[in-house]
Amino acid sequence: MDPTILAAVRHLNALDEARRVVANSRRESILSALPAAAARLRAECGATEVWLFGSLVEGGFDETSDCDLAVRGVTSHALLHAFGVVSRELPVPCDVVPMERARPELVACIESFGRKI
Numbered sequence: 001m002d003p004t005i006l007a008a009v010r011h012l013n014a015l016d017e018a019r020r021v022v023a024n025s026r027r028e029s030i031l032s033a034l035p036a037a038a039a040r041l042r043a044e045c046g047a048t049e050v051w052l053f054g055s056l057v058e059g060g061f062d063e064t065s066d067c068d069l070a071v072r073g074v075t076s077h078a079l080l081h082a083f084g085v086v087s088r089e090l091p092v093p094c095d096v097v098p099m100e101r102a103r104p105e106l107v108a109c110i111e112s113f114g115r116k117i
Contacts, residue, residue, distance in 0.1 A: 022063040029091045030056060030067050037089035040116040041071060045082040048073030049099070053114035067094040070110045074098055 011114055020065040029072050034052060054068030055061040067090055074082050086094040 002021045012028065015038055016043055019063050023061060023065070026063060026065075029035060033090050034112070034117050037069075037086055040085045040089060041074070042071075045074045045078040046084060047071045047082070049100075050117045051110050051114040052117055054095075057115050058113060063091070067092050068097070069094055070097040070099050070102070070114065072099040072105075076101075 007106060038047070038050040041050050049070075049071040049072035052068070055065045056067060067086070069086060071082060074096075076098075079096070082096050083094075086096055097106070097110075099110065102110075
């Protein structure tokens with residue numbers, strides 16, 4: 001194989017490995033911070049259930065992925081505070097979906113494939 005092509009392939013492989021390392025580190029950071037975030041959502045926002053769903057559960061999480069949480073029991077008034085809680089507790093951007101206002105199909109997917117925290 002041409003040395004230039006071989007060097008390019010090695011470089012791309014190294015970049016892929018670096019992305020995997022970063023993604024795994026981010027994933028572990030999020031997973032370790034989730035229990036505290038869920039506890040605060042319960043204590044400060046009235047959440048009765050907190051679910052993790054999306055790429056952190058289903059796969060496909062990468063170095064640019066965010067975190068997807070669903071909550072039950074959080075009023076519309078407390079939802080803004082819930083966003084503040086997760087933005088302070090979690091090391092990545094996070095979507096917070098109030099289950100009472102989500103489409104039934106989404107709630108069914110979260111309950112079937114998500115992970116209750």
